[in-house]
Amino acid sequence: MSAEIMRRAIALALENIGSGGGPFAAVVAKDNNIVAGGVNRVAATNDPTAHAEILAIRAACHALNAFQLSGCDLYTTCEPCPMCLGAVYWARLERVFYAGTAADAAAAGFDDALIYDELNQPKTERRIPMTELLREEGSAIFKAWLANPARIPY
8 A cells, every 4th residue: 555656546537637538547656666657538538438537547558568467556536336347447556545425425526326226227227228139049159159268267
């Protein structure tokens, strides 16, 4: 754990706000050295997935030439939203350190509670309908994957 690395993430967020961006930033560190960072670019790029954590993870994977970040830590200015939390697990990060909480983000107008609530709803009761379609035909995809000797598990 490094307070200096978190201070760098906070400084990036403040710089991003000063540039008209969102109030979030994140850095990925390995052995207490910053590998890569990212700031919220949602509005700047018209990309709802351009959260700071996602961009920092992408940049770190590129810098380390790996699709998993085992042995790396994420320092983020706010507790990760559901999407970013999923990315944390997919990236296999070791630890996450955050400055602000989800409640702090909600007080600033960024409320993830709806998404967390939706995840707990049966698919048939979610605000956005989720309907299974052609499952049997779609299973051919996974059979092809399992039969491919060159597959790279992740």
